[in-house]
Amino acid sequence: MNRSQLESFLRDHHREAFLWARQCCGFDGELAKDVIQQVYLKILEGKAKLKHDTNCKTWLFTIIRFTAIDELRKSGKSESLDSEVEVIWDEPEAEPENYEALVRRLPKMQQEVMLMVFYHEMTLEQTAEVLKLHIGTVRTHYDRGKKKLREWIEKMRIEK
Numbered sequence: 001m002n003r004s005q006l007e008s009f010l011r012d013h014h015r016e017a018f019l020w021a022r023q024c025c026g027f028d029g030e031l032a033k034d035v036i037q038q039v040y041l042k043i044l045e046g047k048a049k050l051k052h053d054t055n056c057k058t059w060l061f062t063i064i065r066f067t068a069i070d071e072l073r074k075s076g077k078s079e080s081l082d083s084e085v086e087v088i089w090d091e092p093e094a095e096p097e098n099y100e101a102l103v104r105r106l107p108k109m110q111q112e113v114m115l116m117v118f119y120h121e122m123t124l125e126q127t128a129e130v131l132k133l134h135i136g137t138v139r140t141h142y143d144r145g146k147k148k149l150r151e152w153i154e155k156m157r158i159e160k
Contacts, residue, residue: 001050009056010040016120020061023115024068026077027104035068042067061120061130065112102152110145113138 001009010017017039022032039060042048048063050056103111109131116127128138 001056003044006043010043010060013057013060016057017060017064020115020120021064021068023112023119024065025072028077031071031075031077032068035064035071038071039063039067055126055129057120058122058126058129061116061122062132065130099149099153102149105152106145106148110141110148113141114145114149117142 014036018032018036021035021039022029025031025035039048042063043060048059050059103114106114112131113124113127116122116130117124122130124138124142125135127142128135131138
């Protein structure tokens with residue numbers, strides 16, 4: 001891809017890229033803006049190159065994810081897996097139609113999988129590629145996340 005094609009691609013996918021960056025940054029909009037800027041610089045300066053057999057959107061999301069991880073690590077905001085395990089069984093304190101709050105209650109990996117599949121319309125295979133996981137692992141996180149969300153939504157409906 002030449003520079004003008006890259007710029008056009010980035011313009012066309014900016015909204016999705018920012019939303020994904022925001023999700024990767026723990027829903028911190030300011031940090032997401034910094035991450036997006038760094039990602040665009042990496043791409044436009046040629047530090048991140050697209051392989052010919054790679055899906056462009058998957059490639060972009062992978063760069064965003066790893067850049068966000070680096071930034072979170074630098075700022076000391078990264079969480080250990082132990083802290084995520086505690087969140088799994090907490091009951092959501094969400095308003096009936098606030099599904100984003102429900103998704104935030106899921107463990108980090110389930111959050112990422114659910115957001116990529118439902119909000120960014122990626123396949124499980126593309127999600128596995130972005131997250132650098134085996135497809136079976138992604139399917140497991142997807143199934144567990146769906147079951148937990150379904151359980152919480154049904155419980156909220158009953159409590160109405």
